[in-house]
Amino acid sequence: MSARDEMLARIRTANAAAGAGPTGRLVPPVEVQHGDVDLFCENVADYRATVVRTRVGEVAGAIGRVVGDLGIGSLLVPAGADPDWTTALGPEVSVLQVDDGTAISHDELGAVGATLTSSSVSVARTGTIILDHSAGQGRRELTLVPDRHICVVAASTVVDDVPDAVARLAALGVEQRPLTWISGPSATSDIELDRVEGVHGPRTLVVIVVDDD
Numbered sequence: 001m002s003a004r005d006e007m008l009a010r011i012r013t014a015n016a017a018a019g020a021g022p023t024g025r026l027v028p029p030v031e032v033q034h035g036d037v038d039l040f041c042e043n044v045a046d047y048r049a050t051v052v053r054t055r056v057g058e059v060a061g062a063i064g065r066v067v068g069d070l071g072i073g074s075l076l077v078p079a080g081a082d083p084d085w086t087t088a089l090g091p092e093v094s095v096l097q098v099d100d101g102t103a104i105s106h107d108e109l110g111a112v113g114a115t116l117t118s119s120s121v122s123v124a125r126t127g128t129i130i131l132d133h134s135a136g137q138g139r140r141e142l143t144l145v146p147d148r149h150i151c152v153v154a155a156s157t158v159v160d161d162v163p164d165a166v167a168r169l170a171a172l173g174v175e176q177r178p179l180t181w182i183s184g185p186s187a188t189s190d191i192e193l194d195r196v197e198g199v200h201g202p203r204t205l206v207v208i209v210v211d212d213d
Contacts, residue, residue, distance in 0.1 A: 047184025
């Protein structure tokens with residue numbers, strides 16, 4: 001057996017042990033473990049993100065307060081987002097609706113006050129938010145270039161751990177989409193260990209967690 005054949009045989013064995021089908025696609029368990037929303041909020045805040053708790057029917061008000069507190073003058077909203085989310089914004093806030101076919105330069109994106117999106121799945125134990133860039137989440141550049149990202153997370157989409165998140169994503173059939181995993185605002189450190197924010201993503205992350213009624 002060649003080294004290549006041996007490596008592929010090991011991969012097939014590992015896939016089978018992990019519950020993967022013949023194509024390597026993970027077969028989700030019957031029940032994904034729902035995550036502790038309080039733990040999720042705690043871990044998100046630990047990453048220096050801002051967490052806002054609200055309830056169904058009060059999301060627009062929460063977004064309006066966040067936009068006002070941050071002094072945001074323009075808000076980019078991807079196609080498919082809930083139209084009610086922007087109803088509490090004042091006339092001083094310009095709302096830019098962007099669909100997948102809208103051409104927008106990086107300079108224009110950089111000038112946007114914030115991007116407002118929904119999310120797909122979030123992980124309680126790691127405080128991670130996952131975007132699959134379906135309706136309401138926009139293409140990747142819309143959330144990576146602007147300096148602020150306001151992300152709405154439904155409590156019902158919070159799972160316990162990363163394997164649960166992968167299983168949930170597999171069940172949603174997102175294998176052919178790019179995924180963005182967000183754990184707090186963009187940050188890195190130089191050789192002197194000085195923290196630098198906003199290098200490869202938003203400098204400010206606000207997570208609006210919508211608790212179930």
